[in-house]
Amino acid sequence: MARLVIDAVGGDNGLAPNLEGAALASREFDKDDELIIVGETEKARKYIEEHKLDIKINHRFVDAVNNVTMDDSPVKAVKEKDDSSISKGLQLVRNREADGFFSAGNTGAILAFSLVKLGRIKGIMRPALGTVFPVGNNPLILDVGATPDVKPEMLYQFAIMGSEYCRYSMGIDKPSVGLLSIGSENSKGSMLSQKVFDLLNSDNRLNFYGNIEGSDFFENKVNVIVCDGFTGNVVLKFGEGMAKYFKESLKGIADTSFKAKLGLGIAYNEIRKFFNTVSYDEIGGAPLLGVDGISLVGHGKSNVKAITNALKNARRLVENNLIKHISEHIEQRSFSEEG
Amino acid sequence: MARLVIDAVGGDNGLAPNLEGAALASREFDKDDELIIVGETEKARKYIEEHKLDIKINHRFVDAVNNVTMDDSPVKAVKEKDDSSISKGLQLVRNREADGFFSAGNTGAILAFSLVKLGRIKGIMRPALGTVFPVGNNPLILDVGATPDVKPEMLYQFAIMGSEYCRYSMGIDKPSVGLLSIGSENSKGSMLSQKVFDLLNSDNRLNFYGNIEGSDFFENKVNVIVCDGFTGNVVLKFGEGMAKYFKESLKGIADTSFKAKLGLGIAYNEIRKFFNTVSYDEIGGAPLLGVDGISLVGHGKSNVKAITNALKNARRLVENNLIKHISEHIEQRSFSEEG
Numbered sequence: 001m002a003r004l005v006i007d008a009v010g011g012d013n014g015l016a017p018n019l020e021g022a023a024l025a026s027r028e029f030d031k032d033d034e035l036i037i038v039g040e041t042e043k044a045r046k047y048i049e050e051h052k053l054d055i056k057i058n059h060r061f062v063d064a065v066n067n068v069t070m071d072d073s074p075v076k077a078v079k080e081k082d083d084s085s086i087s088k089g090l091q092l093v094r095n096r097e098a099d100g101f102f103s104a105g106n107t108g109a110i111l112a113f114s115l116v117k118l119g120r121i122k123g124i125m126r127p128a129l130g131t132v133f134p135v136g137n138n139p140l141i142l143d144v145g146a147t148p149d150v151k152p153e154m155l156y157q158f159a160i161m162g163s164e165y166c167r168y169s170m171g172i173d174k175p176s177v178g179l180l181s182i183g184s185e186n187s188k189g190s191m192l193s194q195k196v197f198d199l200l201n202s203d204n205r206l207n208f209y210g211n212i213e214g215s216d217f218f219e220n221k222v223n224v225i226v227c228d229g230f231t232g233n234v235v236l237k238f239g240e241g242m243a244k245y246f247k248e249s250l251k252g253i254a255d256t257s258f259k260a261k262l263g264l265g266i267a268y269n270e271i272r273k274f275f276n277t278v279s280y281d282e283i284g285g286a287p288l289l290g291v292d293g294i295s296l297v298g299h300g301k302s303n304v305k306a307i308t309n310a311l312k313n314a315r316r317l318v319e320n321n322l323i324k325h326i327s328e329h330i331e332q333r334s335f336s337e338e339g
Numbered sequence: 340m341a342r343l344v345i346d347a348v349g350g351d352n353g354l355a356p357n358l359e360g361a362a363l364a365s366r367e368f369d370k371d372d373e374l375i376i377v378g379e380t381e382k383a384r385k386y387i388e389e390h391k392l393d394i395k396i397n398h399r400f401v402d403a404v405n406n407v408t409m410d411d412s413p414v415k416a417v418k419e420k421d422d423s424s425i426s427k428g429l430q431l432v433r434n435r436e437a438d439g440f441f442s443a444g445n446t447g448a449i450l451a452f453s454l455v456k457l458g459r460i461k462g463i464m465r466p467a468l469g470t471v472f473p474v475g476n477n478p479l480i481l482d483v484g485a486t487p488d489v490k491p492e493m494l495y496q497f498a499i500m501g502s503e504y505c506r507y508s509m510g511i512d513k514p515s516v517g518l519l520s521i522g523s524e525n526s527k528g529s530m531l532s533q534k535v536f537d538l539l540n541s542d543n544r545l546n547f548y549g550n551i552e553g554s555d556f557f558e559n560k561v562n563v564i565v566c567d568g569f570t571g572n573v574v575l576k577f578g579e580g581m582a583k584y585f586k587e588s589l590k591g592i593a594d595t596s597f598k599a600k601l602g603l604g605i606a607y608n609e610i611r612k613f614f615n616t617v618s619y620d621e622i623g624g625a626p627l628l629g630v631d632g633i634s635l636v637g638h639g640k641s642n643v644k645a646i647t648n649a650l651k652n653a654r655r656l657v658e659n660n661l662i663k664h665i666s667e668h669i670e671q672r673s674f675s676e677e678g
Contacts, residue, residue: 135584145521148529182484182572190487190569214576218584230529231570233521237553238574242581245474245557253609260609267602270592 001032002318003098004311005089008039009066011104012300015039015047018104021307023053028312035059035311036098038089040066064088068105070300074112086110090117093293100314102285104298104307111146111288111297118293121323123330126150127290128158128229129297130165131236132283137220139178140166142289143229144236150228152195155179159200160329161289162224163207168320169284169313170223178212178222180231185211196226205329247275281306284313289326294318340371341657342437343650344428347378348405350443351639354378354386357443360646362392367651374398374650375437377428379405403427407444409639413451425449429456432632439653441624443637443646450485450627450636457632460662462669465489466629467497467568468636469504470575471622476559478517479505481628482568483575489567491534494518498539499668500628501563502546507659508623508652509562517551517561519570524550535565544668586614620645623652628665633657 008018022035029035035055037044041063048055064085068077081087086105092098094117103110107129115127128143142162147154159177166175179196181189186197189211200208209222214235217225227235250271254264264271281303285296294317298310347357361374368374374394376383380402387394403424407416420426425444431437433456442449446468454466469481481501486493498516505514518535520528525536528550539547548561553574556564566574589610593603603610620642624635633656637649 148521149531180573182487182569182576192488193569214573214578215580215583217577218580227573230521230532231573234519234553234566234570234574235577237521238556238577239553239581241554241557242578244554246585249613253606253613256609256612260606263602263604263606263609265602266605267592267599270595270599270602273595274588274592 001030002100002315003034003036004314004318005036005038005092005098005101006307006311007085007089007101007103007105008037008044009064009085009105011298011302012070013303015044017302017304017307019044019047019053020051020304021311023055024304024308025311026056026059029057029315031057033057033315036062036089036092038062038064038092039085040064062088062092068109070106072106072109074108077106077109078112078116081109086113087117090114090293090295093295094118099318100294100296102296102298102307102310102314104300104302107145107297110295114288114291114293114295118291118295120290121292121327121330123327124157124290126154126157127288128161129286129288130162131286133217133225133239134278134280134283136218137223138170138283139217139223139225141225141227141232141236143227143232144286145229145233146288148228148230148233150192152192152199155192155196155226155228156199156203157290157330159206159208159224159226160203161326162226164322164325164329165287165289166223168322168325169287169317172223174207175223176207176209176221177224177226178209178216180214180225180227181211182213183211184213192228200226203333205332243278282309285310287317292323294322340369341439341654342373342375343653343657344375344377344431344437344440345646345650346424346428346440346442346444347376347383348424348444350637350641351409352641354383356641356643356646358383358386358392359390359643360650362394363643363647364650365395365398368396368654370396372396372654375401375428375431377401377403377431378424379403401427401431407448409445411445411448413447416445416448417451417455425452426456429453429632429634432634433457438657439633439635441635441637441646441649441653443639443641446484446636449634453627453630453632453634457630457634459629460631460666460669462666463496463629465493465496466627467500468625468627469501470619470625472556472564472578473617473619473622475557476562477509477622478556478562478564480564480566480571480575482566482571483625484568484572485627487567487569487572489531491531491538494531494535494565494567495538495542496629496669498545498547498563498565499542500665501565503661503664503668504626504628505562507661507664508626508656511562513546514562515546515548515560516563516565517548517555519553519564519566520550521552522550523552531567539565542672544671582617621648624649626656631662633661
């Protein structure tokens, strides 16, 4: 049984994808699951009625203000917007009225509210935001921005959390974990990454692969890629920028000659299909790991499919008791802030 | 007048591209320039004779052993291979018999030998390896791997060196400098990047743009991108991996249907042309900045064009007195290792 909160007003496209996604996801939920739709209740009810959406499980509405913009700083949001859908939604998880939360709203604000409302899992030093890389074997990368300044033991904890997430979200029994570095040998890398290498190597509950390099994101070598939040964020955004650059370049190539335009026109559908597979719609949201509750973040541009997948993922993580598993793995080691 | 050393045996393809590149570059050199061809002299002479290469400027041969493999560790190379072409070539620069050095050999070994033979420019804390990113406005990124562990003042020095390189290699009068970070505002980023931001902001000889993010590599925002050698190396290799992935994906798309194959076949030449422009052949080698002499590194796969451009670039840097300009800019500030 899972009780899930959806931020109905989160994301660039407002109610529509959130409510449509909720309805679609509910088809695959159990009878005793529950959905709590947080946001502008009146508008949400109206949308559901007008569009004849059928949410097939128990659901209820909680009214909240749609006032966290995509540009709000996390600090500002937490200080001034406690009446927001993000805040109220996470409060429901905190109060044990719900088991998981999803929002396609402002990532920084969701991170900040999650930390404030849910707190950290006992023993966890810092949270990590993970994201599934939509190519190849879909590795999970963490952290991609929650914790830019890390100590070795934090990265070790990210590896544990990523490994458990991979197991309980994607059903991979012994996910392999790679440490992002700048050389494949143990002796290569920064002082930080060399220390982390030894920590990861010392935990036989982890399936540690060793160092991986930037190019290995595309080589299906590991299921989990561990890095600090600074490097992870830079790489993630670099990848988005490069994908956009390639798409635009193909358009540019089509403009260079009649032959190119003709050829790319003929292949257009297949090219489009390829770019659709390399998309974040399938990944089920980005998990904020380390907080004491399921909290998933969606891209601001999330469409119905992305929302549907995120809710199904949230349900899976609740059912599989992700938080308990992380907690148990963490408890077996003692950590010090000194790292 | 420039006296340049070429490592005739550096790179995956041995003598051929190095000697062909030298001959081609020499056409654009002055009569009083000199080329010193370091490597297996007998074989080199034979190649030049057999292929009727015309090296149009003064040149001489220095015999050396071709024994630094692409897999040798820098430490091993420096310890055991002082008779190598890399070592002997850099020794010529050290002895003031030459003004600049280029090799397409083992990058780590070239870095290590450059440091040992040339030493650092007075005041420079750590060296940085720069590389010109072959898209858009061709920004220079540094460091891409020479110094993975940095302090704020090191990054500040990288900005100075990158800015001077951009000026004297590419002729950009006031190159704009961006600091790679994970948010555009000053307050965003790691503790390190926030400190570097203030340092860059304080030097009015730098044209400091502010923070840039991973996606901005493709947006033509700045001429120089400053980052630590860990992040820079990860991003560089990620970009190489992603470019390869896209190329292979296009081939994969062609295999999905007859229509796709036909279309991409028709557009093939233009697509190939595009990928040829996004190449490192044009960038003139990767400069190792901070050592007391011109030292350029080429990709192991460097072809004739890449070698030609690297030698022309080396000559430009000598003629324009890059080392003196870096030295003067650095001298105006005082740096402490404490950063």
